[in-house]
Amino acid sequence: MHRHFRSVLAAVALLFSLLAARADDSVIIDRWYSALLAADRTELSALLADDARMTLEDLGVVQNKQEFIASIDEWQGAVAGATIRHRIEKSENGETTVLACYDFPENDTLMRETFTVLGGRITASTQTAIAQDCSGY
Secondary structure: OHHHHHHHHHHHHHHHHHHHHHHHHHHHHHHHHHHHHHOOHHHHHHHEEEEEEEEEHHHOEEEEHHHHHHOHHHHHHHHOOOEEEEEEEEEEOOEEEEEEEEEOOOOEEEEEEEEEEEOOEEEEEEEEEEEOOOOOO
16 A cells, blocks of 8 residues: 555656646747747847757758847847737647747738757747638637
8 A cells, every 4th residue: 555655646746747847848938939029139049058959941941049049130120010929739748839820010920830848948949830821820
């Protein structure tokens, strides 16, 4: 009986640690979209691991952290007046998939974005357009 109780406690502890990790990833994802909307280079840089890889599949572009941060100047003009809505579709084993609606003043785009988070920092992000409007959001 005592051994069974320990097994149950270990399982509960593991479950709580997995839920806490998912919650932490969710906080990081929320911070990411807030910083992206504000074109906040400092926050984006803090959220990215030094060896992060950002893949923009539709453009055929892969950027390292420094290239991504350098591109924020151009992004800042594009995001002026926009909103970004996002929701997590799934999160497991350090990978979080997000459905994101980028609602720009002139158009909107629905994206599927996958983030790999390790040690509280984004190590990889892949972005793919799935619709030319956000009606599927």
